[in-house]
Amino acid sequence: MPSYDYPFNERIRTLLRLEDLFSKVLFNVEAGHEFNHHCALLSIFQILDVIDRAELKADLLQELDRQKIVMNGLLGNPSIAENVLRNVISEIETTSLALRSNAIKLGQTLRDNEWLMSIKQRAGIPGGVCEFDLPSYHFWLGLDADRRKDDFDIWLKPLLPICDGLRIILQILRGSGVTTNLVAFNGAYQQMLGGTKPAQMLRVELSDDDKCFPEVSANKYAINIRFNKLDFTERPKQCDVDVKFTLTLCNL
Structure with a gap:
């Protein structure tokens, strides 16, 4: 069935926007064509812009910790499947640990990459990433798809804990x-x-x-x-x- 989510506050609105962007990134990275990888990179730039405007890490950790307390309080309830509940708690703990272990600002490793930021700057101009504007980017898009996927693995690694955290929170929210x-x-x-x-x-x-x-x-x-x-x-x-x-x- 077609479904439509409508957020009531800016916090949930931000999570839904990021969920949509991460879905597009992961789909396009896996698709492998150079046009898909171009779209994936543009979506990553949008993710950076969204997380720049929000205290996202603190919000995610606060909500994950709160949900962990709620879930632990449900352990032993005979009307709830305990194995499912323990799996959710384990996911929350793993994601919280990954978020806390990254001491730097979310996405800072990508912002420190001068080559990526040069593409991001040009991407804001209509048609601004043509081969004559960014020959190095044109060269990268012409590399083997597996090589480009390896680069995406490096770029996405610091962002994936955000993806996991918002996925858990939105899954709980939708099921509530x-x-x-x-x-x-x-x-x-x-x-x-x-x-x-x-x-x-x-x-x-x-x-x-x-x-x-x-x-x-x-x-x-x-x-x-x-x-x-x-x-x-x-x-x-x-x-x-x-x-x-x-x-x-x-x-x-």
Whole structure:
């Protein structure tokens, strides 16, 4: 089923952006073609820009430590599979150790690489990484794919603990909510929110047969979802039929 995540705060928004960028990096590195490796490198540059603007390491460690305490408190609960729980705790401990063992600023080894930073600077210019602009980069793209993958292994090594940490946190977040089956009459749905603990993210899932997508406007007081049809010639229009969907409110 197509699913759509909507974050309620900047912290979760940053994690979702990084998740998307890491997915693109890992896919394109594995694909191996020089065009894929070019796209992977551009995504790495975007990752550096995102983590530059956030106290990401401290936030990840704080949340991982909190989740470890919660998970340890669940050990011995007969309604929870203990082997699965222990695997999650082990993942949290391994990732936290990797993050703490890196004393320098996240991504600093890449920022200290003058060759990479020269490419990053040119990459901000439309068409700025042509072979006549950066012959050394053109030469690198022409190397054997395995050689380029070895370089990516070196560049990604200090960033992978971030990837592991946000993967664990988002997995816990997505699994935290209760899913409700709902209907958006004439493509519109509204829900007032209450309670002392506001949601941090919502998930909307649709049937494969529904030819529409949700646009979400939400805060701690209310959720508004409008389901639109895609029109390639003008702005999307709201569906004029009832749309069945599932809604999950997620909270760490």
